[in-house]
Amino acid sequence: MGRQKEFDREEALHKAMEVFWTRGYGASSIQDLVKHMSINRQSLYDTFGDKHALYLQALDRYREVESHKIIELLERPGSVKRNLRQLFETAIEKALSERRGCFMGNAMSELAGRCKDTAARTCGNMGAAHEAFYRALLRGKKEGELKRIRDARAVAHFLYSSLQGLVLTGKATQDRKTLKDIVTVTLSVID
Amino acid sequence: MGRQKEFDREEALHKAMEVFWTRGYGASSIQDLVKHMSINRQSLYDTFGDKHALYLQALDRYREVESHKIIELLERPGSVKRNLRQLFETAIEKALSERRGCFMGNAMSELAGRCKDTAARTCGNMGAAHEAFYRALLRGKKEGELKRIRDARAVAHFLYSSLQGLVLTGKATQDRKTLKDIVTVTLSVID
DNA sequence: TCCGTTCTTGACTGTTCGTTCCAGAAAGGG
DNA sequence: CCCTTTCTGGAACGAACAGTCAAGAACGGA
DSSP states (O other): OOOOOSSOHHHHHHHHHHHHHHHOSTTOOHHHHHHHHTSOHHHHHHHHOSHHHHHHHHHHHHIIIIIHHHHHHHTSSSOHHHHHHHHHHHHHHHHHHOOOOOHHHHHIIIIITTOHHHHHHHHHHHHHHHHHHHHHHHHHHHTTSOOSOSOHHHHHHHHHHHHHHHHHHHHHOOOHHHHHHHHHHHHHTTO | OOOOOSSOHHHHHHHHHHHHHHHOSTTOOHHHHHHHHTSOHHHHHHHHOSHHHHHHHHHHHHIIIIIHHHHHHHTSSSOHHHHHHHHHHHHHHHHHHOOOOOHHHHHIIIIITTOHHHHHHHHHHHHHHHHHHHHHHHHHHHTTSOOSOSOHHHHHHHHHHHHHHHHHHHHHOOOHHHHHHHHHHHHHTTO
16 A cells, blocks of 8 residues: 555644644745654645645644643533633733744634635634533533623623633733733623 | 925825735735835835834834724713723624724734734733723722722723724624623623 | 936846645555 | 555745835926
């Protein structure tokens, strides 16, 4: 059946995701990608199609990896408030250490307005995150921790939007207090 | 003193701002800019310097025009709550009709992490908006409309971040209800 | 009127972009 | 062993990129 691939497809895709995540679509050249993926130019085209197709696959991979992290965190047993607080505080720490934001948020900003494929993926990812928030809120209500919440779907939308706003703000300022203020007020709506 | 310019500098800069706002920095070519600004290539370089310098001037112009709109709206006499509601509802309408988001938000996402000049401008703009929110909240407190607010600076940071999150979310989804949900919950913190 | 300055124009630079082609090396199946 | 398939590396493609140059047109001042 011919020669085997010398590189691991998933590993290469992961590297591509990191390049696109860090630099965005337009600012990532094939040169950059080839270098960081440690594969040959031709192998890239043979395996992933063209640049745009690779980008979409990287978005899909991000969703698999990062979204599942969020879902997993929100589904941890115990206090829903504590889980939410931890999610937002982790976001602050990442905003202060890395500066690349959220790959989905970056994709929304750069391409979702012009590219349907990207819009579909960012929208789908938002839907998945929304469901995770929603389920967590429902559980919090059922367990009596979140008595004040009326429209859980609305609050879930709000939380996702707030998280994106927080991460975006973290690109402009490195001031920890500003980011903590945002989280404090955000979480006050589920207090 | 030689020949006069055949174009209006401010008008050309305004056009450049619209191109950068709509397409972002990387995806705007000098070709695009020249075309939409209706000036010659050389005039662009003579008048504004290179592409990057033009971008920064476009950011400055955006701040002058758009930030002042926000400040003006928030300083209107009468109910602070009403003013804030109108600001957020206008943001929804713009998100649904145009798809270009907020130029400052776009700049944060695309460049603030890599370019100090851009970071300084987005940060400065955030500071100005923060002050506008803060003054509005203080007035609301003084006039007895916003009794529940304790840390007005924190709420001001929150409102700016939420606005950015809302606008970004509007790039992924065109669903009006989702956006209205976000605004409803956001404004519940100043209720 | 003529000079000097500045603006306009379009051709042109060298570079980088995404993508493809090709020749050859490597490996599995018969 | 040979055949087929696949991967590799480098060269090459045309297009698009940001930025520059030189020549001339238009205007203000003397």
